[in-house]
Amino acid sequence: MPALARLAPSPAERLADLAVTALVDEAELSPKPALVDRRGQGAHQDLSLGLMLTSAQALRPCFQAMAEAAELGLPAADLRRLIGRLGRDGEAAMLSVTGGVNTHRGAIWALGLLVTAAVHGRPGSAEALCLAAGRLASLPDPDAPSTLPSHGQRVAQRYGVGGARAEAAAGFPAIHQRGLPQLRASRQAGAGEQSARLDALLAIMTRLDDTCVLHRGGPVALATMQQGAQAVLDASGSASLAGRRQLLVLDRELLAANASPGGAADLLAATLLVDRLEPRLPGDL
Numbered sequence: 001m002p003a004l005a006r007l008a009p010s011p012a013e014r015l016a017d018l019a020v021t022a023l024v025d026e027a028e029l030s031p032k033p034a035l036v037d038r039r040g041q042g043a044h045q046d047l048s049l050g051l052m053l054t055s056a057q058a059l060r061p062c063f064q065a066m067a068e069a070a071e072l073g074l075p076a077a078d079l080r081r082l083i084g085r086l087g088r089d090g091e092a093a094m095l096s097v098t099g100g101v102n103t104h105r106g107a108i109w110a111l112g113l114l115v116t117a118a119v120h121g122r123p124g125s126a127e128a129l130c131l132a133a134g135r136l137a138s139l140p141d142p143d144a145p146s147t148l149p150s151h152g153q154r155v156a157q158r159y160g161v162g163g164a165r166a167e168a169a170a171g172f173p174a175i176h177q178r179g180l181p182q183l184r185a186s187r188q189a190g191a192g193e194q195s196a197r198l199d200a201l202l203a204i205m206t207r208l209d210d211t212c213v214l215h216r217g218g219p220v221a222l223a224t225m226q227q228g229a230q231a232v233l234d235a236s237g238s239a240s241l242a243g244r245r246q247l248l249v250l251d252r253e254l255l256a257a258n259a260s261p262g263g264a265a266d267l268l269a270a271t272l273l274v275d276r277l278e279p280r281l282p283g284d285l
């Protein structure tokens with residue numbers, strides 16, 4: 001093989017790069033309401049921007065391994081089993097570089113499914129990619145350990161919402177029905193890239209049953225998040241002065257409730273990944 005060809009990144013390496021870039025872009029985007037960003041740690045005691053960035057880089061091998069698994073041409077049920085194991089390995093790698101802090105659990109889930117589906121399903125559009133990831137998420141994970149119920153499972157049961165698993169199984173409507181259309185509409189309307197990304201995050205927040213928020217602040221905090229995000233968009237979005245004022249109101253309200261929309265942040269990272277992937281679908285990864 002010629003030396004140059006060996007130096008070129010493989011499709012799986014390129015996909016892993018895109019996933020890590022999406023996580024870095026999400027973490028650095030500022031000002032996000034009550035989330036870790038360039039200003040600080042938001043509503044979190046144990047997270048910082050440095051930790052989020054270290055964690056994002058540590059996940060590159062996990063995403064690459066998922067893309068390589070999808071290249072094997074396995075039946076979907078076997079692929080689901082394999083990426084369940086790779087996802088748990090990714091969580092272990094995350095916890096080892098963060099000293100046990102959950103920086104990206106939900107992100108491994110959402111971006112892992114999307115990276116895998118981008119290769120396995122050969123989808124031709126953003127929506128088809130999200131639906132293919134949803135089909136994988138809906139398959140049983142036979143090796144999933146029986147652990148104590150997570151925060152997400154407990155509040156999902158208590159408040160009758162679906163959380164991260166249901167969002168994925170539904171084919172990620174938060175991405176292809178809300179985040180991505182808003183990202184592109186705000187760009188089209190002339191907003192700068194950072195404002196377009198903030199608007200996409202807000203569009204996701206308007207409807208999401210974010211179990212991070214429910215766990216910390218219950219249904220009152222969830223309503224604050226959804227209505228506050230809608231108020232920013234109704235005030236012409238985060239690029240406008242009125243919208244920016246509403247955004248800072250929302251930031252203060254969520255901080256007062258100690259509630260941070262971590263699920264929405266994961267889905268923004270997933271939206272940024274899908275936005276970059278769509279022109280390369282199907283196959284030109």
Ligand SMILES: CC(C)(COP(=O)(O)OP(=O)(O)OC[C@H]1O[C@@H](n2cnc3c(N)ncnc32)[C@H](O)[C@@H]1O)[C@@H](O)C(=O)NCCC(=O)NCCS
Binds near residue numbers: 088107109168209
């Ligand atoms: C399904 C996952 C996210 C666990 O979800 P669960 O709600 O039980 O756990 P937990 O309370 O820890 O929440 C997970 C995270 O999801 C994110 N989240 C919260 N709400 C939502 C929502 N409505 N939609 C999307 N993501 C959300 C948040 O970041 C949250 O921290 C996942 O960690 C998992 O089960 N992984 C197993 C390994 C696996 O199968 N991997 C597959 C390959 S990617």
Ligand SMILES: Nc1ncnc2c1ncn2[C@@H]1O[C@H](COP(=O)(O)OP(=O)(O)OP(=O)(O)O)[C@@H](O)[C@H]1O
Binds near residue numbers: 026105108212261
């Ligand atoms: N910029 C961000 N700031 C904060 N959380 C984020 C950010 N981006 C993504 N997240 C997501 O938020 C989740 C962390 O939220 P949280 O700390 O509420 O979870 P937890 O550890 O289960 O709960 P708690 O800290 O309340 O005990 C991670 O799974 C991560 O994927």
